[in-house]
Amino acid sequence: MSTDYNYDEQGQFFPYFVATMLLLALGPVTYSTFAPSKQTGLQNNPRIESTFKPADYDHIEQHKRKKRKESRRIKRMVFLAVGWSLMAYMIYLIVTASALAPKIWDPYVILGISMSATEKAIKSHYRRLSIKFHPDKVKLEGNDTMEAANERWVQITKAYKALTDEEIRKNYQEYGHPDGKQSYSIGIALPQWTIADGSKYYVLAFYGVMFGIVLPYYVGKWWYGTKRYTKDGVLMETAGRLFKAFEEDCDEKKAVEILSAGGLEKFKKDEKKMEGQEHIVESAIKGKVPSGVMKALGKMDGWKRKTYGLLWAYMTRTKFQDAKLDAEKLDVAQEAVSWNNSLLSIALAFSITKPILSAMRINQNIVQAIPPGGSPLLQLPYFTEELCERIEEFGAKDHWTIQRFMGLPEEKRRQLCIGKDGLTEQQYEEAMSVAQKIPILHVEKTFFKVQGEKSVTPNAICQLVLKVRVVPAGVKPPPVDPKDLEDEDPAEDDVDALIGRTPAKSKTQTGSSEKSPIPTNEVEKSGLLAESGSSLPTLTHAPFFPAAALPKWHVFLADRRAGRMIIAPMTILQFPEKTDNFQVQTFKLQFGAPPNAGEVHFQMHLVCDSYLGTDYKSSIVLKVDEQRMFEGRPREEDEISEPDEDSLAGLLASSQGKEVKRSAHHHHHHDDSDEEDESDTDGEEEEGSATDTDTDSDED
Known part of the structure; x- marks a missing residue:
């Protein structure tokens, strides 16, 4: 047997090598490009329509286009x-190449017979082929030649003997060919010039650079790049600085100062170029921010001072003369939301109520571009600070919420808004339209329950059931059906409900045919009708924020006296029912009940991260009853038949002192003793064994 080494001069094997190298590079890049992102695309979500354009509308739109262009990753695509x-x-x-490659020598294929054919059938088939293809009898047709006919007959003869002759069959079975061992060649998937004396060093250098430098570099860059960020999409270094700056007594203004620690990566590299820019930012916001902010600015320097100033410039809606500063202001505002998510995670780890609420509420200020302590009415289009002061009667203790303002009579609202230095009729109508489309959760009922039980017992898996409706400001909802405020336990065969899994299709998707209990014009006025045909939530109305955002609601339980969070938050992202007919939405926060009986006083917080003045807070009491053995006679529907005395279950029950059903012969001999031993179980249940745990909340 001889062995030949052949180089791929005709490119027969080279495609295998190139495809393997391409797959090593394209696989990771394709996955990282098209892997599901944590941030859901929001292009198809419905919006609250408004023609209002902020003063720096052009800069905001330019920033959005820039971010969309960056998200496309043109070079990578x-x-x-x-x-x-x-x-x-x-x-x-x-x-x-596979189609042109030589086929494996197979006698059955050459003869055109089945592998299950017998030797008799093979001989018979061979005789028929000899009549047709023997060189002395074959008839040449077309381009067929005598040499081709002779070669064909030789192959037919070899195939016949490989299946009938013992010696030839042995060669075929052992070596795969009737002629015995065959020489073979090893194909190298490279042309010969690659190892020639003049080029082999260049080829080796190329492979050394590709596999020793380029490939490890990009793999390492991708790997360590994924490890540099937290689950909130914040750099580990940034999260560390936020943690160091965190304070337990953190309010909204202090939260802005903490968030300014995230600007290092953005401005540290250009620290020399930004000399003097801090003073431009400081002079622009002077007079628009509290004096404490200016004092804090004076204590900072460098990148942190610039970041802090730009955050306040964004929230006070300050427009710079420098287009670059306006662009950086929008960049900082968008990134501040990610920084704040990291700050919220830190606050949740400490379980202190004040910084948790501050982190949630400062997100409202960032999204709506309103400084801490600003009026919630500034969320409405065309509303200015001067107009808000006039509406709120300057000097009042608290700012007005949108709900309070929309609760005024229509004539009073028009009188306060329309006129000199106020709004035009068209601006007023658009502002009212937006106000009536902002989703506001109205809590109808809250109570604790344990699934399948009448009362909450120690260490039980308890649920806080929250019954809410989406009621826009200025819209009077219909009365709530009492049945909608009840919470029935799911059926035993409803696996989705028992394990808390969302069913495949919600009622919104199944197309409920229920009619709205309020007039159609009121539904259209509320602006919620557009949501009924879509399962996607409506985007936040935030004309000053340079990105699309979805409103989220956080629900958690806290101890008011200790000032600490007791139950971790549940985040509401989407409503399970339709909102166009003010249908009651049900949410459940699950936790473990306390180990001891008694009353536990909680403070429930419902906070929206996108709209100011929509938060809800109430006191709620959890009653935990002592776990007692059931003492009354069971109801007919709860009765369980006693096991037979002679059965295995009966023996186990008898050994534990429980009652069992006597066998027939035993019952016949001991009727009298059974009557004497029968115990009276017709007792009354103890008071409090069926404690009502529906604890309606009282709004503070």
Whole structure:
């Protein structure tokens, strides 16, 4: 047997090598590009329509276009398009080469018979082929030649003997060919010039650079890049600085100062170029921010001072003369939301109520571009600070919420808004339209319960059941059906409900045919009708924020006296029912009941992260009853038949002192003793064994 080494001068094996190298590079890049992102695309979500445009509308739109362009990853997409096109061409070459490659020698295929054919059938078939293909009898047709006919007959003869002759069959079975061992060649998937004396060093250098430097560099960059960020999408270094700056007694203004620690990566590199920019920012916001903010600015320097100033400039809606500063202001505002998510995670780890609420509420200020302590009415289009002061009667203790303002009579609202230095009729109508489309959760009922039980017992799996409705400001909802405020336990065969899994189709998606209990014009006026045909939540109305955002509501329980969070928050992202008919939405916060009996006083917080003045707070009491053995006679529907005395269950029950059903012969001999031993179980249940745990909340 001889062995030959052949180089791939005709490119027969080279496509395999190129395809393998391409797959190593394209696989990770494709996955990282098209892997599901943590941030859901919001292009198809419905919006609250408004023609209002902020003063720096052009800068905001330019910033959005810039971010959309960055998110497309043009360079990476071009690389993938070229790479996969080349991969498709390599696959085409591989398929073509496979079709032209020599086939494995198979006598059954040559003779055209089945592998299950007997020796008699093989001989009979061979005789028929000899009549047709023997060189002395074959008839040449077309381009067929005598040499081709002789070669065909030789192959037929070899195939016949490989299946009938003992010696030839042995060669075929052992070596795969009737002639015995065959010489073979090893194909190298490279052309010969690659190892020639003049080029082999260049080829080796190329492979050394590709596999020793380039590939490890990009793999390491991708790997360590994924490890540099927290689950909130914040750099580990930034999260560490936020943690160091965190304070337990943190209010909204202090939260802005903590968030300014996130600007290091953005401004540290250009620290020399931004000399003097801090003073421009400081002079622009002077007079618009509290004096404490200016004092805090004076104590800072460098990148932190600039970040802090830009955050306040954004929230006070300050427009710079420098377009670059306006762009940086919007960048900082958008990134501040991610920084704040990290700050909220830190606050939740400490379980202190004040910083948790501060982190949730400062997100409202960032999204709506309103400084801490600003009026919630500034969320409405065309509303200015001067107009808000006039509406709130300047000097009042508290700012007005949108709900309070929309609760005024229509004539009073028009009188306060329309006129000199106020709004036009068209601006007023648009502002009222937006106000009536902002989703506000109205809590109808809250109570604790244990699934399948009448009362809450120690260490039980307890649920806080929250019954709410989406009631926009200025819209009077219909009365609530008492049945909607009840919470029935799911059926035993409803696996989704028992394990808390969301069913495949919600009622919104199944197309409920229920009619709205309020007039159609009121539904259209509320602006919620557009949501009924779509399962996607409506985007936050935030014309000053340079990105699309979804409103989220956080629900958690806290101890008011200790000032600590007791039960971790539940986040509401989407409503399970339709909102166009003010249907009651049900949410459940599950936790473990206290180990001891008694009353536990909680303070429930419902906080929206996108709209100011929509928070809800109430006191709620959890009654935990002592776990007692059931003493009354069971009801007919609860009765369980006693096991037979002679059965295995009866023996186990008898050993534990429980009653069992006597056998027939035993019952016949001991009727009298059974009557004497029968105990009277017709007792009354103890008071409090069926404690009502529906604890309606009292709003503070």
